[in-house]
Structure formats: structure tokens, C-alpha cells
Amino acid sequence: MTVTQAPPAPAASSAARRRFRVDWRVLLLGAIALLFMLSIARVVTGANDITSGGTIGTALAWAVPIGLAALGGLWSERAGVVNIGLEGMMILGTWFGAWGAITFHNPWAGVLAGAIGGALGGLLHAVATVTFGVDHIISGVAINILGEGITPYLSKLVFVDMPGGGETQSPRVVPPGDVGVGAIDAWLRGLESGHTFLVSDLAGVVRGLTQGVSLFTIVAVLLVPLSFYLLWRTAFGLRLRSCGERPVAAESLGVNVYFYKYVAVVASGALAGLGGAYLSIVAAGIYRQGQTGGRGFIGLAAMIFGNWRPGGLASGALLFGYTDALQLRQGGTSVHALLLVVAMLLAAFAVYQLAGQHRNRAALVTAVFAVAVFVVFARTSTVPEQFTSFTPHLTTLLVLALASQRLRMPAADGLPYRKGQAT
Amino acid sequence: MISTSTPSMPATESATSPAVELEGITKRFPGVVANRDIGLSVRRGHVHAIVGENGAGKSTLMKILYGMQRPDEGVIRVDGRPVNFRTPADAIAAGIGMVHQHFMLADNLTVLENIILGSEPRRFGIGVDFAAARRRIKEISDAYGLGVSPDSPVEDLGVGARQRVEILKVLYRGARILILDEPTAVLVPQEVEELFDNLRGLVREGLTIIFISHKLDEVLSVADAITVIRRGTTVAEVDPTEVTAGKLAELMVGSELPSPETRESTVTDQVALAVRGLTVRAADGRPVVDDVSFEIHKGEVLGIAGVEGNGQAELVEAIMGMRPAEGVVNLGGRDISSWSTLRRREGGIGYIPEDRQRHGLLLEAPLWENRVLGHQTRRPNVRGFWIDRSGARADTERIVREYDVRTPGIDVVAAALSGGNQQKLIVGREMSGEPAVLIASHPTRGVDVGAQAAIWDHLRAARAAGLAVLLISADLDELIGLSDSLKVILRGRMVADVDPAEVTPERLGSAMTGAGPDTPAADASVALAEDAPASGRPGREPEAGEEA
Amino acid sequence: GSDTGTGTDSATPAASGGAGGSSAPAAAGAKVGLAYDIGGRGDQSFNDAAAAGLEKAKAELNLAETKELEAKAGETGGQKEQRLRLLAQSGYNPVIAVGFAYSEAIKKVAQEFPDTKFAIVDDAAAGPNITNLVFAENEGSFLVGAAAAMKTKKEHIGFVGGVAVPLIKKFELGFTKGAQSVKPDIKIDVKYLSQPPEFTGFNDPAKGKAAAQGMFDAGADIVYQAAGGSGGGVFEAAKAAKALAIGVDSDQALTADPGVRDVILTSMLKKVDVAVFDFLKSFADGTVKAGAKVYDLKAGGVDFSTTGGKVDDIKLDLDKYKDKIINGEIKVPSE
Amino acid sequence: MSSSFTDRLLGRVRLSGLLAVAAPLLAVVFAGVMTSIVLLLNGSDPLHTLLLLVEYGAAPRTQVLILNSATTYYISALAVAIGFRMNLFNIGVDGQYRLAALLAAAVGGAISLPAPLHVGVTVLVAVAVGGLWASIAAVLKAARGVSEVISTIMLNAVATGLGAWLLTTDRLAVSLSSNNIGTKPIPPSGQVPGISLVPGSPSKVYGFLLVAVLLGVGYHVLLNRTRFGFDLRATGRSETAAVASGVRVGRMVVLTMILSGAVAGLVGMPQLLGEAYTYSLDFPPGLGFIGISIALLGRNNPIGIALGALLWSFLNNAGEILGINDIPQEIVIIMQGAIVLSVVIAYELVHRYRATAERRRVSRRLATPVEGAAA
């Protein structure tokens, strides 16, 4: 009998060995290494903005709408429904968010309205995909079109008659308040302006994360662990995820698959709607037609980037937010400094491939790229504006190409499901 | 009738009252009447077997009892009380549990998650109490000797372990009435024996078991009562002590059971396929197929026996060029190791894949396009760059005729055919173009007796004409009956050669689990309980292998 | 070629259906058709300025009827032509096209309808019945650039453009020249919010805010925006940084959100409304002239605003520059 | 009882002829109801609106425009559909055609060759650039496992930046009017003459319409009649089965993506060679996204896509008349969304019905022989 029990234990440990686990120590180490490289690049180039408090604050703010859309994608796809309609739901969120805040004279009413607006889009998606079994992509595309068509129509009905409003925009919206640890602001600014190696960078990061953070941002950030808790630690979440993995198994245990799919897709719409509401209420303080600018699609990409996990998608959104903040604030200079960071990262990766994985050829290729990037960095002093404009996109692409991770989507994601089809 | 006895009561005189009664159940599907006025009465504390041919309506009846399907007509009584199940949740609440014919497990979730799904122990109202769940699973697992570790992902488990997880799922919900739909289909005899031990234990505790199987000897050995279903209706209630397997088969299909016996040897001395030192590695570098060598001659059927997941699938895929491998594969004297799958197929290898729906068919494509699949570079399907529609269609017609594929036409999509007919189409396709070698993985799995006999006939005829066949099957009778020689695969290695003329399924089963005379350890019980070979990643623990 | 035949016999639903104006006053005033580029009314900038001119004309010139159409995303030149044609054949006269994108379209359609008067804002398309309403944005921007240079305390200013198209680059160039003529070594940050054909840069106040914030954080204290609907974000950023911003097109110290008006140093006025009104007035008077009508500093078509009093102290200096430009002493390059 | 009644009803009636009409009919009704509600909310008369659209859409000039836009849409949708047939989602058609049109325009404006050759070279450049740009996503997917959904979204943005960088007067652009820049206009030898197809209209239909038709035929033949097409469709239907049948999936991914990109390269050509002759700042963007909708609407079928493109184009072009009648033009977009949704829902319902009917037919046909064999 003792022999009987023996095998499963090593089996489990070998399974653990196979899956590279990212725990907080690895994350912390990575963060420190990254800050170190950024600091070097900053000192070498004098591009002080790459770790300034302002950049980090903007990065966080820019990550929020993308992250919320990505969370929306997570909810939906974890329940097995592909949601390419995030953009449309986000558009609804921008309009309804502004409308709610203006109509009820309360930004939080706007937040709620934005969520509801997005949720309506989600509901439509759920009806089409879950009840009618329509191809998820088609339904998503249709919702994007509808979002784009309905909001200007609504503006003509509602905003035109308001002072300051028009056919393409709402009147101004009063945003919810900001919070910040006021006491340390001056001290951090002092540290930052010293431009000391590593110290100023750390001060910049801390200041960016502690000063003038919108309450809505805090809510949005909290939604990430909350989603994780709900989806991975509760009975509700287990059932919801089982619908995205093997709906027939869920059905055979009495789980109402349709119900969970509906809840997930509506929640997905609500989250995307929140992302839209953030744009109109906090980021811009106004609704403008077309202000989402494709962020719903970027959110979808961030979710895939993050391997259908809350932590992963949050880092995807932050990466995008950070690089976008860089290029918007001090475009040419900052992105030029970023080239040095990329060169360093590639070099480090080459060393890892060589020493850690013994993949000589891959290491060589990576090293060649590292040198190439470095040469470009050394021979230029700034990056043309047309190129900085796609820094976030290229970075995302680069990280994905390097990481080459075996991303794994929920097993039944995108597959039509009909009750009683179990065999 | 007194049926107020609490379920937890051990088997006493109340064991004689029916735990489940089905009366006049009728269920119609579009075009098919799956169940027609079926009656069934299962006594408490009994193992009640249900037998019947493919499509007889057994699974449908059980799904009705489990609340997954709603009957069009009829009454269900549990413990004497009429019930009306809307969803499986209702049935679960009434103490019914079901292990389905096909695994109902989510691969990406852990064992624990799969088990508690739908009846999660809670903490603070919404959070799952994982500690409690783990404890409970451990308790049950220990009590019935199921040996399941809660935190491993299901994808890492072998079929045997998966089956135990399925049973745990049911026990976890405190079911007093267990429905087991073909639980033994994928198990080797020893695993079956172990399962039956478990079942007997459960019955002693007062549980009631409804058991479906196509393996009549099993049924006879374990059941307390047997119901035979034919074309949707009950045709007989028999006492296992008073009936033979042959009689039972006759009741089921109205005719005698076919046998896979091969008559005279047709083996020649020309080597058709030679494999030398073939090694396939998993992503982490461990060998899944380990230094395998063999030869198949023209006119020979080489059978490979082994518990599922010991490298058979990888071996086949390596021979087909679908996954990278070290070693040499020779086809008719030519080294084809570096050839692509397509070239190997063109070179004369036919392939009946294990999973016909995933690897063998385009379910949403018409039959004639499925005829082209895998032969898309050869006549009569193509002419140069172009698909030859009329040629392909004509040849599809031929296959449908010769292989008795029951279909209204060749423009019907493959999904509309029943499993057996899909399989006949694949066999017909792979036999066309006069292949020199046929790789046949589970050629008759899930196929009913008639179709099974037909497929066996085709294999025998082709063998007589000089075809070399590599046969992989979990059906030991088929393996023994068709093979000219037999090899046993364990953890990716060929561990034994067996003479099919002499071996019995039981002895073969022992060899397959590493407990046979050809492996060092001979203690059957140790080898049986040992889990590793049945896992999805054989060869993962070579040390354990040596130890066993 | 004359295509009026097609126009009159086939699709003239609006003219025959009589959706809007009654026939009696139609005889009195003109039926004015206006075609916008993408964005249309409500862009708080250029299109709205054109609309304002139309509104004014409506009130003062007793117009019979006005019709405004706008472009859709992803349309071709042919579709723009058809829009102008539809207006012309529905009896609208004059027809005004707002934006350089109508350049090719208006040339063709004006030929087809020789009896209709056309005008195009921001482009010099030629034709016997086309009036070009073009502006010297560079001259106006020169003045606000000079103002920024005079007012900056950190010798560091910025420019936020909506989309990197030649028109907006004209604003940038004038601004830079103006600032440099006051302080040759002044530091000027430049950012465009999007690259063509991506026009979201005109509609993303959040981007405007982030870009301006970056400039203020880097040490700039005055930022000039020519970013359409994104400009509001620049004002927001200025407010948060306790810095200043310069408005564009209209006097934004009057039109921007009340909360941010106090950060607006001045605005570069581009009087599209005046141009549109003038054109309509000349039409009413029967004095329409084809060809370019240049709205430069001299013509009063561009200017800087003084609302808010923040440039009162340097107004004299600015006026001197203005005079120099008008009398040709200073030439402001446009590209 | 009721189920057996419907069973019998559905089992007996042969609906195949009727079914073909049922889906579009259902869709039209559903989309009509949706837009009617929106119109009524706005106080417009739905029927009147429809009449306006049809009347204006029937005018010869509008018909030319409809055909011209539809030509462009059609090519775009074909490019998307090629990917879809293999389960590849090429969101990057937009970036591919913009970059292709820009470079083709630059080359076409720079060279001077005899007419057919000039056009040929220009088109070839477009095809090559489109394919090349798509190949980045293809290689990333095949070699590094990067989802083409992400990579094509990102590459669209990169194409925008790259295009903007190229289209400056320092590089490929010249000044066209006071505020517009574009590539040097293509001389007449590089232009594709129009066809006077619609009687009563002086404007001509793009000569590229013929190319679009040929592309449609080519698409059909390639996918349905060739080995390559078979492999492509097989991979799309079941990758696992395709692998087992000897298809090299990585290679197919690269080839299909490049093919899709090459066709995408043509999207800008009708407009470039038939009307604009220059790639300027107002060259229409966003056609790739329209292509996605139309490919989905047309269910990847060449005829279906043609109908979808015409419908889409009709709505976009005839929609102009709404503005002049004071009906919000957004109605058109709402209609398009509603149509996509309702068409697919209708198809889904009919498909489900048909699938059940097929299964039923199979089992009924088989019931007799099985009975016989068992007896």
C-alpha cells in the first residue's frame, strides 16, 4: 500500500517543475532589474522623463481603460465567449458615463451609467452568442458597429440641447476626486529633481503611484484582485470558468451554463463600459465621439498578452500605458532612451538563453538584435515622431515575440454550446 | 412499500425495496425514438446491469434518470416517491450520481476543482473552502482506496485515474444511487477488477449501482440483476446466475457475437515496415517513446498491447511523421525518417487514427471531401493542381458501397453519420490506393458489433493480399484475435513479446501493467495500484518503473 | 460637361419633397448647402466656426434654407463629389465645402453646375465659380508664438498638434518662428497626437492632456494647442500645472469650459465664421468673386485675442509684430 | 404530444427551397424592426426613410458610386475571407492595403512605362507590399506562436506611423493643393480607364470592377477546386485532421496570411488607379474593417460577399439622402450593425433547423435497412 501512494507525489512535483511559476519574488526581482536598466538609460541619455512621477502617473492612468477592457475580455472568455465587441461596449461606456454624470450631477452616477451602458452591449452579445449560438466574432463586430452608430445618434437626441454639448460631444463632466499621500510629495519631488542614480527613479515611481490618483483609478485597480478572487476563489468563479473549459462537464453537475455565460458576458460588457466611462469622466472630463480610439482592441490584445489571467493582463495594460505615456509626453527623447533599455533587455535575454537554456543559436540571434538596437540607439539622438507614435504597439509585439510563451486560452473559448448536447 | 429508510442505513431488509423505478419512459429525438415505453426497477443495494447494442438507448435512459434529458412520457420514482428532475442538480439532490460514458472533466482544472464543481463547500458565503474540500476528498479517497491527489491538473492524469476522479465526483456529492455508463471501456482487466472491488465495497455500504457495459463477462461477474434493451425498449430481465454470455448476446442483437479470430497465417518474409531505435521526447526532454524497434512483414498484423497513455499515440504519430523523433523508420527498404507526413502517406502508409473525429474527419464537410482528406495529392482525387471532383465523388460512392457506409448520399456532412459509419468511411478511405502498410489505432472503438465484424473482415482480406498492419487496440480480444504477433508497450518501451496464439486476455493485461512474467516485479497488486503507467506522460518516472 | 439633366430628372427628393423651407421665403434668400469633412458640427473648432458663420448669416441675411451634410469615415473622393452634387442638384446655391479634402471634388462638381456658386474653406482649388476661403494660420500663430516667448518665465514653451498634417504644421511653423523671433534660444516642445490617416488626435482630450502634462513636467510653462477637440485636455493640464495655454481658431477664453478659461493666455483667431459670413453676404449682394480670398493678418482673417487681459502688457509689442507682418517687413514662412 | 406533431410536420415538409429564402427574409424583418424602432424614436417615418433610400439609390449616379465602393469593399472582404477560411483573423487588412497603396502610388507616379505595363507594375508593387506586410504577422505566428489577432492590430498602428513617415515632402510626397500632400500623381499610362456601365450616368464604373470579379472567381476556384484550397479549408475546419492528413500547418499559416495580405494590397487599387491617381492625406482609410464585416455577412462565400458588399455600399452611398431630409445619418450605421447581427442569427436558426432535418433524414433513410438486418 505504501508503494501505491508513492507515485503521485513525484508526479505532482515534476508537474510543478514543468510549469514555470511566477511568484512575488520573481516579480520583485524583475521589477528591480527593470528599474535598474531604466535608471542606467536615464543617466546615460539624460531622458529624465522615463522614470518621472508624471510619466508613472500617466502610465497608470492610461493603463486603466485598457486594463478594464481587458478585464472585460477576461470575464467573457473565461466563460467561453470570445468578445471582440469590447470596443463597442467601451464606446457605449463613454457615452453613458458622461450622460449619467451630467444628468445626475454626480460622477459616480456616471460610472454606474457607463457600466450599465456597456452591460447592455454585453447583454446583446450574450443573447446573440449564448441563446442564438451565433459566431462570437460576428456578434462582436456587429456590436462594435452598433456602438459606433448609436452613440452619435443619442448625442443628437440628448447632448445637442445642453449648453457646451454638441453633436459630437457632451458638456463637461466633473470627475470624481483625487487622492494622494500629500505629506511625501514635496520630499519625493526633491529626490526626483536630484537626478540621482536609482534613488530619483524610485522616487519618481513612488510619486507617480501615490500622488493625484483618481478615486476611479483606485476602484479600477481593485477590480483586478477582485476579479481574481471572484473567478478563482469562489464557487461562482469556479462554475463560470468551468463553462469556458468544459461546459458539458459543468452541465452534468447541475451548473446552469447559460446562466453563467450570461452573467459573464454582461459583466464583461459592464467592465468594458467602465473603461469607457473612465475615458470620458476621468481621463478627458468630456465625452467626445471616437475618443476610445481602438482601446477596446488594445484591451483584447492585453488580455491575450496576459494569458487570460488578471495579473498578466494588468501587466500588459501597464506596459502599454507606460510606453504610450512615454511617447506622448517626451516622445523622441524618451523613446530614444527606451532603445537603450531594449538593447540591455535583449542582451540580458541572450545571456539567459546561452547560460540558462543552452540555446546557442537563439542566443546568437538575440544578441545580434541587441547589438542592432544598440547601434540604432548610438547613431541617433532622437526618434522621429511618426515612429514614436507606435512605440506601445511595437513594444507589445516585441515582448510577445520574445516571450514566445505558450499562451493557453480556455479550452472551450469561442465554441458554440447548446444545452443537452452532451454525448 | 416502505421506502422511508434513510439512505445511510446499511443494507438490511429494506435493500429489497426498489431504489429506482422507471415506468413507461419514452424519449424521442428528431427521427429516432431512443426510448420506447421502457420500464426498469432497481433494488436498493443491487448492482443492476443494463446491456444493449450501440444506440439501443441505454445512455439516453440514464440521462433521463439523471435529469439531463426530459422524458416525453413516463414516470420516475426514487425511493418510492415520484420525482420530476429538471436539471442534474435535482437528481444530485435526490442522491443520484452519474459517471458518463465519456469523461466529463475539464482538463485545465485540477482534480479538486473538477470534483467540487457545483457543490462547493463555502466560506463566508461565497469563497470556496479549499481546505475543507481537500480534507473531504482525501477522506473519501482513502475510505474507498481511490488514491486520488486533489491538486494535480486533470490533464496530467491517465484514464484509470480519470475514471476514479469521476467516481469520486459522484461519491463526493453523497450519492446513494450510482449510474456508471460504460466505466470499463478504457480500462485493462486489472483496473476493471479493482473497480469492481470498489463497487462491491460501495454496495456493502448500502449504495445502489446501475451499470452499463458491452463486455458481457464483466456484467455476469458483477451484476445482481440484468436488463436487456433493444432498439429503445426493454426486451428482457435476466438473472446473471441463469444466463450465459452467448445467450445474453443473442438477446441483445438477435444474433451471435462475431469473433475477431484470424484463420491462417499469411505472413511473408518481406519486411514492409521497419522501425529502429525510435525515440520520441516530450517537451521537457524525457522520452515518451523509448528506443523502440520492430519489423512488420507483408501480410502480417503486429499488435501493440498497452495501457492507454504508454506511448502508443506518440509512437503512431512518430511513424506518421506528425511529431519529431529520433531513430530510423524504413518503408519497404527506404529510409523515410526525414519525410513529411504527406510523403509518407504517398509512400503507401494508410492511417486509421485513434480519435476519428479529431484526426480522421472534417465533420462539417461532405463525405466526398472527407474521401480526399489525406489523399489530396493522389488520383482519383486530384489531377495535378486541381481537385478532381468527379473522380473523388465516384470513388466515394465505391467506398460507401463496398464498406457498407449507411448514408443517404455522399453530399451529407460527416457529422450526420453515426460513429460506426464514420469509422467505416475512414477504413474504406485508408484502404484505397493500395497501401503497403496500415497503421490502425483502435479501428473498432465505439463501433457496434455488425460494423465491427465488417471492419475485421476488411482487415483480414487486405492482410491476405499482403498488407502489413500495425494494430493498436484496447480491446484485448480484438488484439489477440487479429494479430500475428504481439508486443507489449509500457512507459514507452517494448517490454514483452507475446504469442497471440497462447495468451489470454488476463495474462496480457498483467503484462501490460508491468506485472507480467516478463517484467521483474511479479506482485500483481503492487503493479495494479501503481498509477504512473496509466498517466498521460509515460516515461516520466523511469525510477518508479524499475522499482515496479 | 453638363450633368444638370441627370440632376433635375432623377434624384431630387429634397427639392421636390420639400422637407424644410416653405416656398415663399425661398424667393427672398439663398438656400445654402454646407458640406463638412469628418467630424462635422460640434468639433468645437474649425467646423463649428463655419457653422457659426452660417448661423450668423441665417439671422442677418434672411436665408431661405440651410442644409449641412458631413463626411463619413473611410469615404472616397467620389463620395465627397456626390455630396456636393446632391446639394447642388437639390437647388442649394451657394454650396460651401469645409476642409481641404473637398479640393478635387469641388473642382469637378463646380464644372457640372456652372450656375451654382461654390466656396471651399482651407483650399485653393481653382474654378470660374469657386471661391477659396484660405487663411494665413502661420501669421496668426506667429503672433501667439511671440506672445508665448514674451510671457514664458522658463524660456520653455510647447505646441500640441492634433494630427500631423500640413495644415496643422503651418500652425506649428508660425508659432515657432514667432517665438524664436522674440527669443532665438527658446526651447519649444512639439507633439502631434496622431499620425494621418489616423485622425483620432482631434478627438482625444485625454491624449491632449497627457502630452501637455509631459511638456509642463519637463519645464514648459505655456503650451499652444491646435488639436481640435483634444484641445480641452491641454487646458486641463495647464490648469493642473498652474501654467498657461494658448487657444486656437476661436477666442477660447470665451468658448472653452468656464473652469479652464483663466489659463488661456490668448487665442490664435482663425475667423472661419467671418469668412463664411462674408462669402454669404457677397452672395446675397451679388458680388461673389471666384478665386482666392486670403484671410491673413492684413485682412483681419487671423489675429490674436485679448480676452482675459493676460496679454494687455505686451499688446503693444505684439501689435508691432503685426504691423511688420502686414507691411511685409517680416515674412512668415508657411512650409 | 406537441413534439411529435412538430416532428411529423418538420419531417415531412421538404423545405430546402423555402429555406433558402427563409434566412434572408427573417434577417430583413429583424433588421427592419430594429431600425424602425430607432427611426420612430427620432420621429421619422421608417417607410418613408426606406423609400428615400431606394429612390436615391436607384439614381444612375448613385449606382455608379455604389458599384465603385462595392468593388473596393469586395476586395477587402475577400482578403479577410481568405484568412477566415483557415481560422485566421486578419484584422490587419487595413494596414496592409494602406501601406501597399502608398508605395504602389509612389512607384506608379515615379515610373513611366507603356500603359498595360505601367498598371501591371503598380499593381504588382501593391500586391508585394501587402503580402510582405502580412508576412510579418504570418512568421510571428508560425515561428513564435504570436496570435495573429494581436499582431495584426499592432501592425496596423505601425503601418500608420510608417506611412506617415513616408508620406512627407522629404520622402515620397509632393504638395497637391494648399493643404494636401500626396504621392506624385500617376500619369495616364498608369491609370485604369473606367467603364460606362450604368446607362444615364456620365460617370464611369471603375475598370477594377472586372478585376474584382476575376478575384472572386479566382477565390472560388482556388479554394474549392485546387489542392491548395483543399488544404486551406481542411486546416480551417480541423487543424488536427489536417495535420494527420499531411498538411503542414505552419507553412499553410504563412502562405494563407501572405495570400490574404497580397489581396489586401489590391484594396486601394480601384480608388488609386481609377479615381485618385495619388495616395494623399484623404485617401480612404478604414476599408479593412469594412471588409471584416462584409466577409462575415457574406459567410466567406464569394457570391455572399458580393451581395454583402453591394448592400453595404448601397447603405453608405444612398445614406447621403437622409442628411438632406433631416434624418440622422447614423441610422445607416445602426442599420448595418443590425443587419450583420440579424443575418447571422437568421442563418444560425435556419442552419440549426437544416442540421436537424439532415440528421432526421439520415436516420429515417437508415431505419429501414437496419430493421431488415436485425430481423
Ligand SMILES: Nc1ncnc2c1ncn2[C@@H]1O[C@H](COP(=O)(O)OP(=O)(O)OP(=O)(O)O)[C@@H](O)[C@H]1O
Ligand atoms: N441528443 C440527441 N439528439 C438526437 N438523437 C440522439 C441524441 N442522443 C441520443 N440520440 C439517439 O438516440 C439513440 C439512443 O442513443 P443512446 O446514446 O442512448 O444509445 P446507447 O444505448 O447508449 O448506445 P452506446 O452503446 O453506443 O452508448 C441513438 O440512436 C442516438 O442516435
Ligand SMILES: Nc1ncnc2c1ncn2[C@@H]1O[C@H](COP(=O)(O)OP(=O)(O)OP(=O)(O)O)[C@@H](O)[C@H]1O
Ligand atoms: N446530439 C445529437 N443531435 C442530433 N443527432 C444526433 C446526436 N447524437 C447523435 N445523433 C444522431 O443519431 C444517430 C446515431 O448517432 P450515434 O453516434 O449515437 O450512433 P450510434 O448509435 O452509437 O451508432 P454506431 O452504432 O455507429 O456507433 C446519428 O445519425 C446521429 O446523427
Ligand SMILES: [Mg+2]
Ligand atoms: Mg455510440
Ligand SMILES: [Mg+2]
Ligand atoms: Mg451509451
